[in-house]
Structures are given as C-alpha cells and as structure tokens.
Amino acid sequence: MDEFVYNLLLKSxxxxxxxxxxxYRLSSLEADQGGDRNVFTLPALRQAHHQQQQQQENIxxxxxxxxxxxxxxxxxxxxxxPVDDVAFFIQMGPPIVTRLFADDSRVLMCFNQVNNEQIGGGLLWGPINTSFGLLGKRQILPACWASGKSCRLDGSSA
Structure with a gap:
C-alpha cells in the first residue's frame, strides 16, 4: 500500500x-504471526471477543x-x-482506528480518520506519559516520490 504522510499539530x-x-504504511497481518506482538493475544481484545460471542450479531x-x-x-x-502496531477497518473505507507505538521511547499514538485528509487522536510521550491532543493533515506526495526518483518542485521527475 502507499505511504501516508501527515503534518501533525500536537497540543498538551x-x-x-x-x-x-x-x-506510515499499511500491510497485511499474517495469520500465523505469534508471540507477544500478535494483536489477538492482547487481553482486552480477548475479553471483547468473549463479549462479542454473547451477542446475536457480528461485526x-x-x-x-x-x-x-x-x-x-x-x-x-x-x-x-520508528513506530508500529495495527489499524482496524470495518468493511470498506478508512480505518476506524490506528494505533502506533515504540517500545524503546515510550511513544503511544492512537488516531481516527476524520476525513480523507485529516486525522485526530492523541499521543502519550516519554516516561512521565505527557499527553498531547493530535491533529494531522495529509500531505499528498508527487508520483515521482513514490518511485524513488528525485523530484522537482513542480512534482515532475528530474
């Protein structure tokens, strides 16, 4: 999938x-991925799955x-x-929530798609968990950028 680039405004x-x-980029999550990084081993998701089994309808x-x-x-x-984790989608359309974190620097981001160009959410930073509200505006990169070629200011290939 394409790379998404957002300019962020953070406010504490x-x-x-x-x-x-x-x-960031999105890629498929392999079904055989195991270990602590597997999204389905998280206790909150196991509990949500258990509660979902008691309901009549499934999403x-x-x-x-x-x-x-x-x-x-x-x-x-x-x-x-570097940050990584998961994005959840329901059927077609933008992700309902994307969560990204970095183990070494204690960064946790969680955001929703407001529309095709904007995201909104929050960010926790550092050992004292300083919190920030997060707004982002998507930058549309020229096609030459994705191909790895050098680009001119007008977006054409050099």
Missing part, C-alpha cells in the same frame, strides 16, 4: 503546541499492520522514531 493540557510529521473487522516513523523536532530532534 498546559498549552504547549508542537509540530511533527507522521509517516467483521479487518486488521492491518501499520509501520512508520514519527518526528517531533522539539522532542526527538531530527531523529525519526
């Missing part, structure tokens, strides 16, 4: 406003692996923090 409870960039969801990077210059410097 104390009024601190930060800017950043989120880049089918698709789960995709989401992998990318987040850069927030005032927090990360110029370093891009």
């Amino acid at each position: 409870r104390g009024g601190l406003i930060l800017f950043g960039v989120l880049r 089918f969801a698709l789960v995709y692996r989401a992998e990318g990077t987040v850069t927030i210059p005032l927090l990360t410097g110029n370093r891009a923090i």
Whole structure:
C-alpha cells in the first residue's frame, strides 16, 4: 500500500503546541504471526471477543499492520522514531482506528480518520506519559516520490 504522510499539530493540557510529521504504511497481518506482538493475544481484545460471542450479531473487522516513523523536532530532534502496531477497518473505507507505538521511547499514538485528509487522536510521550491532543493533515506526495526518483518542485521527475 502507499505511504501516508501527515503534518501533525500536537497540543498538551498546559498549552504547549508542537509540530511533527507522521509517516506510515499499511500491510497485511499474517495469520500465523505469534508471540507477544500478535494483536489477538492482547487481553482486552480477548475479553471483547468473549463479549462479542454473547451477542446475536457480528461485526467483521479487518486488521492491518501499520509501520512508520514519527518526528517531533522539539522532542526527538531530527531523529525519526520508528513506530508500529495495527489499524482496524470495518468493511470498506478508512480505518476506524490506528494505533502506533515504540517500545524503546515510550511513544503511544492512537488516531481516527476524520476525513480523507485529516486525522485526530492523541499521543502519550516519554516516561512521565505527557499527553498531547493530535491533529494531522495529509500531505499528498508527487508520483515521482513514490518511485524513488528525485523530484522537482513542480512534482515532475528530474
């Protein structure tokens, strides 16, 4: 799938406003993936599945692996923090929720698609879990960018 790039606006409870960039891709989640990273081994999802079995109707969801990077210059410097986890879809359309986290730097992001160009959600950062509200606007990259060629300012290939 294509890479999604969002310019981020983050705001803390104390009024601190930060800017950043989120880049990520979606890929299929293999059914035979095991271990701690398997989304279906999470206790909350097992409990939700148990409660769903007691209901009459079922809602089918698709789960995709989401992998990318987040850069927030005032927090990360110029370093891009790798993040990954899952995106949940119901039938066709944008994901209902995407969750990304990084084990080493304690970053947790969770966001929803507002429309085709905007996301909204939250971000927890660092050992003290500083929380930020998150808004993002999608950047549409020129076709030459996806092909790996150098691009001119007008979007044409060099």
